[in-house]
Amino acid sequence: MDSFLDHAWMTPDHRAHADAVRRFLAEEYQPNRARWTEAGVVDRAFWRKAGEQGILGASIPEDHGGLGLPRTFDLVTFLEQGRIGDSGWGISVHNIVLHYVASIATPDQQARWLPRLVSGEWIGAIAMTEPGTGSDLQAVRTTALKNGNEYVLSGSKTFITNGQNADFILVVAKTDPAAGGRGISLIALETDGAEGFRRGRKLDKMGMRRQDTSELFFDDVRVPRSNLVGDAEGRGFAQLMTQLPWERLILAYLALGASRCALRHTLAHVRQRKAFGQRLMDMQNTRFKLAEVATEIEVLAAFADKLTAEFQAGTLTPERAAMAKMWSTEMQGRTVDTCLQLHGGYGYMNEYPIAELYADARVQRIYGGANEIMREIVARSLDRD
Ligand SMILES: Cc1cc2nc3c(=O)[nH]c(=O)nc-3n(C[C@H](O)[C@H](O)[C@H](O)COP(=O)(O)OP(=O)(O)OC[C@H]3O[C@@H](n4cnc5c(N)ncnc54)[C@H](O)[C@@H]3O)c2cc1C
The missing domain is CATH 1.10.540.10 (Acyl-CoA dehydrogenase/oxidase, N-terminal domain)
Incomplete structure (x- = not known):
């Protein structure tokens, strides 16, 4: 199969x-x-x-x-x-x-x-992260203040996926800057003709080279009141929570797909490459390392299937989704590292797919909630009665 x-x-x-x-x-x-x-x-x-x-x-x-x-x-x-x-x-x-x-x-x-x-x-984007804050979402400084029938959006965002091409951006902004987390709302920005909206640099990343990750600037951009997502202000935090388990499940599947891809390319390499008169695949270290990689992939697939069933039943909790995001992306990191090592110098060459898989994997532990935040979410759930 x-x-x-x-x-x-x-x-x-x-x-x-x-x-x-x-x-x-x-x-x-x-x-x-x-x-x-x-x-x-x-x-x-x-x-x-x-x-x-x-x-x-x-x-x-x-x-x-x-x-x-x-x-x-x-x-x-x-x-x-x-x-x-x-x-x-x-x-x-x-x-x-x-x-x-x-x-x-x-x-x-x-x-x-x-x-x-x-x-x-x-093309859609979601803009949470700012130059001054990422993990601590409550500290965002972008504001969307009411003015007649409009909101006036001011501030800046960074690291925004699809940033150069996005036509529709869900912007996390404070509609009530004095209310902390309860003052956060989601404002939908339709970028076509939006005066005061500016795209900054397409950021130069170590991996994900085809992705237009960008800075975004909002200089008093006027957005109709009807673009407040949902029907009340101050719900942004709770709204963001609704899709977090889904987002983290997706990241686990991306980790799984990339890990399988890395294993496939590595098997192809070690089966044909020879050293000391034998195939790399015939060496015990190679065999054992790849046996471990294949096993971890199977473990992740089983966990992902279990969480998918929970998602479909509406019972996937934030802490279990956090476990999946944390473990899968760390497993992906171990996998691509092992697989690159088994390619020798070829693994370091961009023309070999493992090099791209290695560079792309690193950010998986950072975005979608850094893995330290995932550990916090899991740990908090362990400390409840
Ligand atoms: C390629 C890429 C694409 C991205 N796409 C998007 C996007 O589309 N939209 C968007 O809004 N953002 C996006 N991001 C931003 C990403 O979500 C943030 O980088 C991430 O949330 C971390 O925020 P930060 O970079 O500000 O790091 P910080 O918040 O400064 O954290 C730095 C490090 O400090 C540690 N840390 C932070 N808080 C804690 C804590 N409570 N306990 C223990 N350790 C902690 C962690 O190790 C963390 O990695 C993207 C980032 C990249 C690199």
Whole structure:
């Protein structure tokens, strides 16, 4: 059985979706990959094509242009992205934005925004992190202050995935700066024609070279009051919490896909490369290291399946999602490191996929909540009666 398709929750329909996504990526992504790496961004036209294929909105209701399928179909897409060793296409962030809108926006807002995000006409981003604060979200300084029928958005964000291309940005801002965490709201910025909105640098990263991670600036940007996400101010923190388990489950699947990809490339290398008259694969160290890698991948797959079942049942808790995010990304780090070592000097060369997998893996322990924050969340749950 193809390990990418070997999940307890997968049905023949999931496998058919996987086939379609795999074909789409082979035809539309892979031929452009080197060019997009060079450019530091994936073409907008590709997003449109993914929208036309139903990939972006697979789990969004049909009346908003989606396919109305369970979210496990999105997990299939993330696994297929992992199969090709890619983390440059910011579809996971786009997906999270879609699910924020689908779960916390008003029906009117959903009707306005979802079809464009599902079709790929709009690319989504979520802007929480600022130069002065990341982990401590309560300390954000961007404000959205009421002025007549508008909010005036002021401040700046950094490290924002899809930042250069985003047409729709969920901005975490304080609508009541004196109220601490209870003064935080989500403001939807439609970037087209937004005066005072500026994109800063496309940041120069050690990995994820095709992803347009960016700085964003808001200099008194006027946003209609109807773009306050949901129907009341001050709910931003609680709204963000609603999708955190999903976001962290996605990160675990991305770690799984990338780890499987690393193992596959490494096996191909050590089976053909010879040293001291034998294949690298015939050396006990290689065999034992790869046996450990393969075992850890299986352990993660089993844990991910269990949490997926919990997610589907609506019982996935923040602490279990935090466990998955923490462990999976650390396992991914161990895996790519071991796999790179077994490639020898070739592993350090960018033309070998393991080099990209190694560089891309590092940030998984930092974003989506740094792993130290994950440990806090897990530990807090252990200290409750
Ligand atoms: C490639 C990339 C893409 C990103 N995409 C997005 C995006 O789309 N949207 C967005 O809003 N942000 C995004 N981020 C930002 C990311 O979420 C933050 O970098 C992350 O939350 C950490 O925040 P920070 O960088 O400010 O680090 P800090 O908050 O300064 O933390 C630095 C380190 O201090 C330690 N630390 C912090 N708090 C604690 C604590 N309570 N206990 C113990 N240790 C602690 C941890 O080791 C942590 O890594 C992205 C970042 C990168 C690199």
